[in-house]
Amino acid sequence: MDTTWRPRPAPGSGPLYLRLSEGIARDIEAGRLPDGWRLPTVRAVAHRLGITPGTVARAYAELRRRGLTSGEAGRGTFVRTSRDLAGFGAESADDAEVVDLSGNWAAPPPSALLKELGGVWTHGQLSTLLGTGLGRDADVLGADYLEGFGLRVPGHRVIATSGGQHALFTALTALTRPGDRIAVDALANPGVRAAARLLNLRTVPVVHDADGMRPDALAAVAADASVVVTTATLHNPTGVTLSAARRAELAEVVRARRLTLVEDDPFGPLAAQAPPPLATLAPDHCVYLASTSKTLAPGLRLAFLSCPPPLADRMASTARGSAWTPASLVVDLVHRWLVGGLxxxxxxxxxxxxxxxxxxxxxxxxxxxxxxxxxxxxxxxxxxxxxxxxxxxxxxxxxxxxxxxxxxxxxxxxxxxxxxxxxxxxxxxxxxxxxxxxxxxx
Missing domain, CATH: 3.90.1150.10 (Aspartate Aminotransferase, domain 1)
Structure with a gap:
């Protein structure tokens, strides 16, 4: 253990807690703090640096969010240099006593259904799917799957991707250039923010009220951002589902300001009372994303992207260039579950x-x-x-x-x-x- 180590905020501007977490992260990644090393207590760091304990607590929370440390109740905060990547914003529960409510997965299905999920392929079918055969037509499957989300589109306008995040990345790559601004919810899905960082896009937050994204606030930023990303149904993290009236108002702004709306709809079929997607109100201006992760199982990593015809070739090329095609096994499995009623x-x-x-x-x-x-x-x-x-x-x-x-x-x-x-x-x-x-x- 390095008893001479002292925490120091990284240089630059921005919130102090983020600079402090970044300074500690650099020391971890440089090997100055070994795996399993216990960080000083929040109060000790606060006293040493002359800052508030709340600032240090936020810095430590950011390190845990990034997967660089772990915390155990009553023991402290420990460096983790050997770790698996966690999901966006998710902390892994290292202690069996920790109840992990940080993830955003759909509630587990009834245990009786689990018996129906395996043993669906013959040896010959597996040989084809594990070889060069592509199995089912993923785009046609996508068109069938999207009907469950309230959207009817022909197969040639659907692009299959390797999960919802890949679909989002594909859409933003095709619609923007580095340095562009995109409008996002004031509290936005971490996946949107992660994709924006990777693509060097600047996010412009759009104010919400109790009914979701405000149309006047979207109109106010339209001159700075030609692409807007939102979730209209079961918004993450606020949980708001936009009413039919609010969707119509937002669609009117999108059409009038000639914006491109990326509608991310991971939970669509699970919300029985939700109005039709925004994509049905502004089909010429909307790119629609739906995945299997939230509705079926997180490990499937299959999603479908629907877009207006002028964008289809560009989107398809971007999807193929970044991940080629989705796994044949997954496409075939979802097809079997869909036609079999599962x-x-x-x-x-x-x-x-x-x-x-x-x-x-x-x-x-x-x-x-x-x-x-x-x-x-x-x-x-x-x-x-x-x-x-x-x-x-x-x-x-x-x-x-x-x-x-x-x-x-x-x-x-x-x-x-x-x-x-x-x-x-x-x-x-x-x-x-x-x-x-x-x-x-x-």
């Missing part, structure tokens, strides 16, 4: 489990605002005396992981709770009780 049963089962878990949130954590039935997350707004990173650090100390507002842009103090990540209702209940105790604490 997709419909999975959706129904996830929706029913979502209703139960949302009921637990309403009962045990009244401060939270869960999304509509079908979704898998809830948002907790915090007053000015709280910050999401501080709450996340305190929650972790109590044995529960959440995703703070910094993961989504940081413009509104709060944190997101993932309802689908726990494998059981009892585990979710345990995490909600711990959060309720935290929010009641002075």
């Amino acid at each position: 997709v419909a049963r999975l959706v129904e089962g996830r929706r029913a489990e979502s209703a139960v878990r949302i009921g637990l949130v309403r009962e045990l954590l009244p401060a939270a605002r869960p999304c509509a039935v079908g979704g898998a997350h809830a948002w907790v707004d915090l007053g000015r005396e709280w910050e999401g990173a501080d709450v996340a650090a305190r929650a972790r100390a109590r044995g529960v992981a959440v995703a703070p507002e910094g993961d989504f842009g940081g413009l509104r103090p709060g944190f997101r709770i993932g309802l689908g990540a726990p494998n059981s209702r009892s585990e979710l209940t345990r995490g909600l009780h711990r959060l309720a105790e935290l929010l009641r604490a002075p």
Whole structure:
């Protein structure tokens, strides 16, 4: 252990907690802090640097979010140099006692359905799919799959990709150039922000109200950003589902200002009462993304992208150039599940489990605002005396992981709770009780 090490914020501008986390991250990546090394306590670092403990707690939370450290209740914060990559904004629960509510997966399907998921191929079929054969026509499958999202499009306008993030990356690559501005939700899906960083795009936040993205706010930024990315159904992280009237107002702005709207719709079929997609209101201006990860299973990594005809060749070329084609096994499996009715049963089962878990949130954590039935997350707004990173650090100390507002842009103090990540209702209940105790604490 290097007893001479001292934490130092990275030079430059920006929030102090981010510069401090970056300074520590550089020391970790340079090998100055070995795997398993215990970082000084929050109070020790605050005293040494002459800053507030809250700033240090936010820096430590950012390091955990990046997967560079892990925290164990009552023991401290430890360096992790040998690790698996976690999902966007997700902290891995190193301690079995930690209830991980930081992820945003759909609620697990009924256990009876799991028996139907395997053993679907003969030896000959596997040989074809594992060889050079492409199996099912992925684009035609996409057109069939999108009908479950309320969208009817011909197969030649659908492009299959290797997951929702690949679809988003494909769309933004085809629609923008480095340095462009794109309009995003004031609290935006971390995947959007990650893709923007990789493509050197600047994000312009669009203000929300209780009904979602405000049309007047979108119109106000239209001169600076010709592409807008949003989720109209079960928005991540706020959980808002746009009403039919709000969708019509946004579509009117998109048409009048000649914008290109990228509608990311990962939860579509799970929301039984949602209005039709924005893409049905502005089809000539909308690129629509739908994946199998939230509705069926996170490990499938298959998504479908629908776009206006003038963009189809460019989108298809971008998708092929970045990941070629989706895995044949996955395409064929989703086809079998779709035609065999298993997709419909999975959706129904996830929706029913979502209703139960949302009921637990309403009962045990009244401060939270869960999304509509079908979704898998809830948002907790915090007053000015709280910050999401501080709450996340305190929650972790109590044995529960959440995703703070910094993961989504940081413009509104709060944190997101993932309802689908726990494998059981009892585990979710345990995490909600711990959060309720935290929010009641002075």
